[in-house]
Amino acid sequence: MVAAEMRILQLLPAVVVLLIRSEASSADPLIITNSSEVTSGSDLLSCNLIDPPSPISGHIWMKGDKVLVKDSNPGTLMTYNISQVNSESSGVYYCIFLTDPEVNGTIYVSVPPHGMAYKETEAGNEGDVGVLTCKCNSYPPVEHWTWYKRSSDGVLTLVVSDVDENYVVKSSGSKTELRINKLDMEKDQGEYVCNGTNYLGSTGATVKLRIRSRLAALWPFLGIVAEVVILVTIIFIYEKRRKPDEVPDEDDGGSAPLKSNTSMNHKENIRQRNSN
């Protein structure tokens, strides 16, 4: 094992310096044994390579597996301005020195769960399944999700899945889902709070759940049925009143006799052909 030594220097309030030091005598590749974590304030990430294993032919900054910037400068100091520590800039950053072998350092930009994404109001029909979700993509991932139901007097009650089989909570680091298997108008309608916690803090978001009664869901359909019934009744009454006047008209119709004429002509033609 290389006893790599590492120090964090706070040169300026807004500068985090990651010092990477190698033991020149060691044949082992360079290993970064410490990483710095930025949780607030600092907007400039910085890595300083001491004792590069070969001349530096450039630098790469990466966030996760995404390349942010690349240059071909020979400097031993590389910096990256993240503007602000927030949910968007949070993540794992790598400073890579293009040497032989490559050397890299890791800086964690960490925030409490931030930038919760959710739908403010969810709606469902009585008796149906209801699903409420909250998402949070900041770094580090949420370690613990909880759901609360807010009563009319503002008191939050923990929603416990498994105890009440009507509720199922499914959570991962970036998402939580509260599933209500059978929506009950009285019991389930109201406000819910999803709360995400990691070791830096917690954030909550309120989701309103509106439940429509079965009858309410039926109203548009009943409206159409009523319309059709009224229309049919009107047509029926109208037709009934009109019918006596129309009887003579039908007798005058010329199409029926014509048809029988042609069919008779046709039969005659066949008879004539047969006799020939």
Ligand SMILES: *[C@@H]1O[C@H](CO)[C@@H](O)[C@H](O)[C@H]1NC(C)=O
């Ligand atoms: C670096 O390592 C030292 C000693 O192990 C530790 O006290 C310090 O908190 C570490 N710094 C960071 C930013 O992880």
Ligand SMILES: *[C@@H]1O[C@H](CO)[C@@H](O)[C@H](O)[C@H]1NC(C)=O
């Ligand atoms: C980083 O960028 C922000 C704006 O994008 C700027 O206000 C700030 O001064 C920059 N910080 C450094 C250290 O250059």
Ligand SMILES: *[C@@H]1O[C@H](CO)[C@@H](O)[C@H](O)[C@H]1NC(C)=O
């Ligand atoms: C950083 O260096 C380590 C050890 O050499 C390597 O395993 C890792 O893939 C490197 N990471 C990046 C982002 O280049």
Ligand SMILES: *[C@@H]1O[C@H](CO)[C@@H](O)[C@H](O)[C@H]1NC(C)=O
């Ligand atoms: C989230 O839950 C934690 C632990 O139960 C609590 O300390 C915190 O105040 C809650 N945060 C919000 C925003 O509700």
